[in-house]
Amino acid sequence: YPACESVPKGSCQTMCPTREMRQRESQHRLHHYEMVLGTRRDRLPRADPLRTVKEYTRPAAGKDSTNPSDLRPAYVLIKTVCHLIDAIVYCFVFDRLRAVKQDMIIQRLSGKDCVTILERTVRFLVYASYRLCGEPLGFYDPKINDMHVQENLSWLLDCYITAPTPYDNQEEFEALNLLYNLGCTQVLQRVLQLPRGLRSTPSISLALSINQAFLERNPVRLLRLSQKLNFLQSCALHRHLPTCRSDLLLIYSHGFSSRNCRFPLEKLSELMDLDKCYTTQYCQMYGVEINQENKVIFVRSAFVEPEQRKHLPPTSDDCWNCLGFFFLLLNETFCITQGWPLGGSNDL
Secondary structure (H helix, E strand, O other), X not given: OOOXXXXXXXXXXXXXXXXXXXXXXXXXXXXXXXXXXXXXXXXXXXXXXXOOOOOOOOOOOOOOOOOHHHOOOHHHHHHHHHHHHHHOOHHHXXXXXXXXXXXXXXXXXXXXXXXXXXXXXXXXXXXXXXXXXOOOOOOOOHHHHHHHHHHHHHHHHHHHHHOOOOOOOHHHXXXXXXXXXXXXXXXXXXXXXXXXXXXXXXXXXXXXXXXXXXXXXXXXXXXXXXXXXXXXXXXXXXXXXXXXXHHHHHHHXXXXXXXXXXXXXXXXXXXXXXXXXXXXXXXXXXXXXXXXXXXXXXXXXXXXXXXXXXXXXXXXXXOOOHHHHXXXXXXXXXXXXHOOOOOEHHHO
């Protein structure tokens, strides 16, 4: 940008400008999370100033989007993001995070405040990509969520590059970027160009090993290494697991295709990092037979690729079980967006 061009500075001290809050109140455009308790069924529900959040609006011709009274400064945006993440209602949070990003872009926010907001946003979106993968398109669109993950990750990683001093969480997000984009040449090249000290850290080294196994189409090694990941890293990797497991079944359908060969279901479940129930569902999906003795019968000609790969519901081995759900009730989303460790997937 030209040096002489003035950058707008927000002066709004609340999560939603007063003008917008009153307008949406009069037009019945409040989300029920933004209403004053007890007024939801009223003819004109009232907005709660402590819970109402500025909504995302597309830039339009003739509309002034740089009015300081409509823009929230960095510390208000950070407060807004923390409030949103605590809500754990995806549609509401996703829209309001877009509005936060819009304010950041208009004010050309950079530095520590920008990184703080982006780190929390990326953690939430990566977590959502796992938790909501089986939801209907009307509620959750994986392509749109993925687009925002990539945009926010790219912005965040650019902030790390231009920073005069390293940020504490760079290792975490460089590893997340690689795990989320397994097999991507550009992402791998970026990681390999990192300083040796950062590249050799535990999280990035593990992510590099998993990426290598993915490129070599070695699903057994990939799944074995994935058990060392923490919760959020497992969420980032999750979208690649269907491909990995189908590769495993394809390889074994060729390697163990014999009339007299019987492969133990328990051993296959261990290799696929799934319990027996979900391993059986995967086998049925790909035409692999399991007999009454819980033995897998691999036949090369019987293996079929389903027309549309289905996302099976979250499983205990995909970093989710009863204790994991208990964590969610205790506001797990807040923990992961704050960067608090939840341990590896097997620790849940």
